Amino acid sequence: MRLLYLDYCASAPIHPKVYEHYIKASKELYANPSSAHQLGFESNGIVEEAREDIASILEISPREVIFTSGATESNNLAIIGVARAARKSSTEKVHIITSVIEHSSVFNCCKYLEEEGFEITYVPVDMDGRVSVETIKNSIKSNTILVSIMHVNNETGTIQPIDEISKMIKGKGNIFFHVDGVQGFTKAAIDLSDIDLYTLSGHKIGAAKGVGVLIVKENIKLKPMIFGGGQEAGLRSGTTNVPGVISLAEAIKIGILEKNEKMEYIKKLNAFIVDGLKSIPGIVINSPGGEISSPHILNISSTEPGLNSAIILNLLSKKGIIASSQSACSSKSNKQSRILMEMTNDTLISSNSVRFSFNESVNREDAEYLLDSLEKIIIQVRKNGRFAVSI
Numbered sequence: 001m002r003l004l005y006l007d008y009c010a011s012a013p014i015h016p017k018v019y020e021h022y023i024k025a026s027k028e029l030y031a032n033p034s035s036a037h038q039l040g041f042e043s044n045g046i047v048e049e050a051r052e053d054i055a056s057i058l059e060i061s062p063r064e065v066i067f068t069s070g071a072t073e074s075n076n077l078a079i080i081g082v083a084r085a086a087r088k089s090s091t092e093k094v095h096i097i098t099s100v101i102e103h104s105s106v107f108n109c110c111k112y113l114e115e116e117g118f119e120i121t122y123v124p125v126d127m128d129g130r131v132s133v134e135t136i137k138n139s140i141k142s143n144t145i146l147v148s149i150m151h152v153n154n155e156t157g158t159i160q161p162i163d164e165i166s167k168m169i170k171g172k173g174n175i176f177f178h179v180d181g182v183q184g185f186t187k188a189a190i191d192l193s194d195i196d197l198y199t200l201s202g203h204k205i206g207a208a209k210g211v212g213v214l215i216v217k218e219n220i221k222l223k224p225m226i227f228g229g230g231q232e233a234g235l236r237s238g239t240t241n242v243p244g245v246i247s248l249a250e251a252i253k254i255g256i257l258e259k260n261e262k263m264e265y266i267k268k269l270n271a272f273i274v275d276g277l278k279s280i281p282g283i284v285i286n287s288p289g290g291e292i293s294s295p296h297i298l299n300i301s302s303t304e305p306g307l308n309s310a311i312i313l314n315l316l317s318k319k320g321i322i323a324s325s326q327s328a329c330s331s332k333s334n335k336q337s338r339i340l341m342e343m344t345n346d347t348l349i350s351s352n353s354v355r356f357s358f359n360e361s362v363n364r365e366d367a368e369y370l371l372d373s374l375e376k377i378i379i380q381v382r383k384n385g386r387f388a389v390s391i
């Protein structure tokens, strides 16, 4: 059976060129980079080279690149780390601003901090899934220490006004700005110069799984979450994932180099699919489209009451089409989408959503197959009920 993978936002395959580096490093650089012997020094040298390469591409200092196990850890370190450091130096209750549509690795961190006695403001979004810079500005108080807003939403592709927020915060004294850049990095333009903490993940951009980065600008105070041998400037103890780090540096080089051409292609692919969807009955498009949407993510819902996310995904997978509804980290909970509920306040739309996410290997023929399959599913369900859909 044909296999059409449309879940690149959940995880992407390792890039073939990156894979070569990854395998070579796994075979040859097995020594612990913290070990005080020749092979350890060699591993450490290569890790530091990777750090310098990443820093130079991102125009930051190598000291600002902290390797982690992935974006979940980076987000936890950024938010809990900054919160705890601020609590230590403040007698006031510490206040953090985030949004209602953050990934669970930010959202649940904030929920946890609330239990710990921190004050959290969750700013709402409009129907496109965008936060308002004005609302964030009006939420700032004398005890605000951190604003955490994602760049590109992982369910809808909505791009947040990161530049405007960072400029606004810059004029507000001692407030740090954290950006979860996972779904925007190598996809949408970002200026890191006024961002204090920035999260990225390896396996979303063609690196190996189990590696990520938290960029921590030099003046930022944060407490570690993991204690041990003091690696990563004391912020993240644990043996460095040498092949992972090398794969990440290579994936970033390739990702940045190919970004414009790749995204131009994906934009056209997205437009073709959106156009085709318009003629399929019972489908609404939830991604906002245009300049505020990253085209590698397309979120739709069925308006058929019985055709919820799990059923559509199942029917699609019987045709070899692999997609998801919410982020992989939340999808097993089998609830309606928290993000779409915040955007639309519509239970049907939020329960019946599907997210397709693309990379440059998805071609026009794949797009036609997707449209054709969706149309057949909807028509048959309308005619016979959902259980009568044939493969």
Ligand code: PMP
Pocket (backbone or CB within 6 Å): 009, 010, 069, 070, 071, 072, 073, 075, 103, 105, 150, 152, 153, 154, 180, 182, 183, 201, 202, 203, 212, 327, 328, 329
């Ligand atoms: N943030 C966003 C926006 C994401 O989409 C994801 C992955 N679903 C994460 C954080 C967590 O990434 P990781 O798998 O590297 O922990």
